[in-house]
Amino acid sequence: MIKHCLERDGLLIAPVTREDLFQIWLWYSDVERYKLATGLDRPITFAEMRDKYIEARCSRWEFFFKVVEKQRGIMLGVVKGRVHYLLKDEAWISSILIDEAYQGAGIGQMVVSMLEEYFRDVWLIRWLYAGVVASNTAGLQFWRSMGFSEVRKTRYQIMLDDKPEDIIIMAKNLEYGSCLPCACADF
Numbered sequence: 001m002i003k004h005c006l007e008r009d010g011l012l013i014a015p016v017t018r019e020d021l022f023q024i025w026l027w028y029s030d031v032e033r034y035k036l037a038t039g040l041d042r043p044i045t046f047a048e049m050r051d052k053y054i055e056a057r058c059s060r061w062e063f064f065f066k067v068v069e070k071q072r073g074i075m076l077g078v079v080k081g082r083v084h085y086l087l088k089d090e091a092w093i094s095s096i097l098i099d100e101a102y103q104g105a106g107i108g109q110m111v112v113s114m115l116e117e118y119f120r121d122v123w124l125i126r127w128l129y130a131g132v133v134a135s136n137t138a139g140l141q142f143w144r145s146m147g148f149s150e151v152r153k154t155r156y157q158i159m160l161d162d163k164p165e166d167i168i169i170m171a172k173n174l175e176y177g178s179c180l181p182c183a184c185a186d187f
Contacts, residue, residue, distance in 0.1 A: 001056050002063040002083070004122065006114045011107065012068040013114055016053060016078065020066050024078055025049040027097055036136045037097040041160045052080075061085045067098065067111055076102045079111055083119070089126040091119045096130075112146050120174040128174055133158065134166035143170040 006013040016024065027034050029043040056064035059082070067077040077098035084090040093115070098108050119125035130148060132139045140150075148170035158165045 001059065002061075004118065006118055007070065008110065008114055010070050011076075011110055011114070012070045013065045013079070013111060014068065016056075016064045016066050018053070020075060021046070021049055021053055023075055024053075024066075027078070027099065033100050034097055035160060036133050036139055038095055039133070039158055039160075041162075056080065067107065075099075076107055077111070079115065083123060083125065089124065091115075091123065091125045091128050093128065093130045108142060109146060116172070116174055126173060126175050128172050130170045131167045132170055133160065134168050140168060140170075146172070148172045 001015055003015050005015070025044070025046050028038050028040060028049060031038075031041055031043060035041050053064060056062040061084075062080075062082045064080045065078065066075050067079065068075050077096070079093060079097075080095040081091060081093040084092065093112070096108060096111065098111075116128060119128060128148075130143055131154075132143060134140075134153065149172070150168050151171045152169040154167045154169065155164075158167060
């Protein structure tokens with residue numbers, strides 16, 4: 001697991017620890033609020049949450065970060081993803097979840113901005129990607145507001161509420177600050 005800590009303006013992004021799993025499990029199990037962030041439409045067991053943590057911890061390419069308000073020590077959310085192990089100039093954010101009580105305060109934007117800077121400057125990442133459920137209009141708008149552009153649609157990639165959902169792949173070129181045509185663009 002990628003183990004760096006990032007800090008800016010009182011916000012800390014740090015690797016998830018075993019002690020954090022219970023709170024994260026509560027978020028992942030609250031499918032009505034967070035299914036579009038997690039991609040899960042059913043509650044998961046604590047053992048499944050622990051397995052997600054162990055899987056990330058065992059891979060040198062994955063990140064599973066908690067987002068913490070440093071002054072009060074309150075965990076505000078989590079972000080999960082990976083650096084592409086073959087194409088080392090790509091990173092993927094597979095999930096970003098900010099507690100509902102803190103949404104709309106710019107925390108998600110700050111987290112993505114901090115990750116962009118980190119991956120560009122430390123890992124020399126050129127492309128940052130995120131997959132968004134096509135019906136998640138707020139999520140698509142969020143990524144667009146961060147300078148990401150739609151590069152591909154994958155049909156029926158995920159099942160939510162017993163119906164297949166498309167995933168929109170969003171990308172941003174970190175070298176230039178906005179999305180330019182990339183190798184994965186097919187429309």
